[in-house]
Amino acid sequence: MAFFSKFTSRGESATLGVDIGSSAIKIVQIKKKNGQAVLETYGELALGPYAGLGVGQAVVLPPDKIAQALVDLMKEKEVNITTKKCGISIPFASSLMSVIEMPEVSAKQLSVMVPLEARRYIPVPISEVMLDWSIIPKNEVRPEDSQEFSTAETDSSFNTGASVHPALAKIDVLIVAIHQETIARYQEIATKGGLEASFFEIEIFSTMRAVLDETLRPVMIIDMGAASTKLYVVERGIVRSSHTINRGSQDITSTISKSLGLTLEQAEIIKREKGALGSDKNLTDIIVLVLDYIFAEISNALLAFEKKHNKTIAKIILVGGGSALKGFSELAKNNFKAEVFSADPFSKLSAPAFLVNILRETGPEFAVAIGLALRKLAEEE
Numbered sequence: 001m002a003f004f005s006k007f008t009s010r011g012e013s014a015t016l017g018v019d020i021g022s023s024a025i026k027i028v029q030i031k032k033k034n035g036q037a038v039l040e041t042y043g044e045l046a047l048g049p050y051a052g053l054g055v056g057q058a059v060v061l062p063p064d065k066i067a068q069a070l071v072d073l074m075k076e077k078e079v080n081i082t083t084k085k086c087g088i089s090i091p092f093a094s095s096l097m098s099v100i101e102m103p104e105v106s107a108k109q110l111s112v113m114v115p116l117e118a119r120r121y122i123p124v125p126i127s128e129v130m131l132d133w134s135i136i137p138k139n140e141v142r143p144e145d146s147q148e149f150s151t152a153e154t155d156s157s158f159n160t161g162a163s164v165h166p167a168l169a170k171i172d173v174l175i176v177a178i179h180q181e182t183i184a185r186y187q188e189i190a191t192k193g194g195l196e197a198s199f200f201e202i203e204i205f206s207t208m209r210a211v212l213d214e215t216l217r218p219v220m221i222i223d224m225g226a227a228s229t230k231l232y233v234v235e236r237g238i239v240r241s242s243h244t245i246n247r248g249s250q251d252i253t254s255t256i257s258k259s260l261g262l263t264l265e266q267a268e269i270i271k272r273e274k275g276a277l278g279s280d281k282n283l284t285d286i287i288v289l290v291l292d293y294i295f296a297e298i299s300n301a302l303l304a305f306e307k308k309h310n311k312t313i314a315k316i317i318l319v320g321g322g323s324a325l326k327g328f329s330e331l332a333k334n335n336f337k338a339e340v341f342s343a344d345p346f347s348k349l350s351a352p353a354f355l356v357n358i359l360r361e362t363g364p365e366f367a368v369a370i371g372l373a374l375r376k377l378a379e380e381e
C-alpha cells in the first residue's frame with residue numbers, strides 16, 4: 001500500500017487510531033496543524049497469515065499474536081508510526097446498547113441511578129461490565145421511538161423500559177456496556193504492542209465520527225468486512241437499530257475459488273484486481289451471486305426499519321474493505337432505492353493533493369481508524 005511519511009514533518013502532538021478487525025489491522029496517524037487535522041501516515045496489515053490463513057480471511061487470534069502483528073505494522077518502513085498515543089476500537093459484537101428512560105434529575109443523581117437501572121437490561125452482573133452512558137438531547141428522541149439491537153441474524157430487541165418515577169419529566173439515556181474481559185483483552189494487546197490507549201471505543205461510534213456530516217434523517221451505514229456485513233441505522237447521532245449478516249467479502253473469495261478452481265490466494269487476488277466491474281462477465285456473475293444474498297438481507301432490514309418507524313432511509317453509506325470491491329457501489333446503487341455513497345473519511349483530514357484519489361478508494365476501509373484518531377486528537381487539546 002502507498003504511504004508518504006517522507007512527505008510530512010512529524011509533530012509532537014500526533015495521535016493514532018487503531019482498528020483491529022477480524023481480518024486486518026488498520027492504523028491512521030494524524031496531527032493538528034493550524035487548527036486542522038492533518039494525515040501523517042496510515043497502513044494496514046492482514047491478520048490471516050498470523051493464523052496460517054490467507055490475506056482477506058477472518059481469524060481469531062490470541063492477544064499475543066495481534067500485538068505482534070501491530071508491532072510489525074507500526075514498524076514497517078513506509079508506515080513508520082511515531083506516537084504511542086492512541087484509541088482502539090472494540091467490535092460491535094462485543095458491546096451491548098440500550099436506551100433507558102430516566103426521571104429528569106441532576107447529573108449527580110443520574111450517575112447513581114443509571115447503573116442501578118441498567119441492571120435490568122444487561123444480562124451479566126453489572127460489576128463485570130464497563131458502563132458508559134449519555135443523555136440523549138431532548139426533542140431528539142420521541143417517546144414512541146425505542147432503540148433496538150439485534151446481532152447474528154437473531155432479533156433480540158431491547159426496548160425502552162418500564163417507567164421510573166412517573167411523576168417526574170422523563171429523559172432518555174443511551175447506555176453502552178462492554179464486558180470487562182473484553183477491555184482487558186484489548187488493554188493487553190495495547191500494552192504488548194507498546195501503545196498507550198486512553199480509550200476503547202465501539203467501532204460504530206468511531207465510524208459515525210468519520211463518515212457522518214448531517215445525521216438528522218435516518219441513514220444506513222453498511223460495513224462489509226471479511227466474515228460478516230454489519231448494518232446500522234443511525235438517526236440524530238444515535239444508533240437506532242443494527243443487524244449482522246453472516247456473510248462477508250471472504251465468501252466472495254471462496255465462491256470464486258470454488259467456481260473457477262483456483263486457490264483462495266489466487267481468488268483473493270482476482271477479486272481485488274478485477275472485482276465486479278462487468279469486464280469479466282463470468283467473474284462478475286460469480287460475485288453477484290454472493291452479493292445478491294447480502295443485498296436481499298440488507299433490503300429486508302431496511303424495509304423492516306422503515307415499516308416499523310414509518311420513516312424512509314434516504315441514504316446508505318458504505319464502509320469496510322468489502323465495499324472497496326470494484327463495481328460494488330454501482331451494484332448497490334442499482335439494488336436500493338436509497339442514495340448510495342462510498343464513505344470518504346480521509347476527506348475529514350488534510351492530505352497532499354496527489355493522494356486524493358488513492359485515499360478516496362481506500363477510505364471505506366479506514367473509517368474506524370480515522371474516527372478513533374480524530375477522537376484522540378480532540379482529547380489531546
Ligand SMILES: Nc1ncnc2c1ncn2[C@@H]1O[C@H](COP(=O)(O)OP(=O)(O)OP(=O)(O)O)[C@@H](O)[C@H]1O
Pocket residue numbers: 020021022023024025055056057091224225226227228248249250268271272273275319320321322323324325326365
Ligand atoms: N480492493 C478490494 N476489493 C475487494 N475486496 C477487498 C478489497 N480490499 C479489501 N477487501 C476485502 O475486504 C475484507 C476486509 O475488510 P475489512 O478490513 O473492512 O474487514 P475487518 O475490519 O477485518 O472485518 P470486521 O470489521 O468484520 O471485523 C477482506 O475479506 C478483503 O478480501
Ligand SMILES: [Mg+2]
Pocket residue numbers: 021022225320368
Ligand atoms: Mg472492520
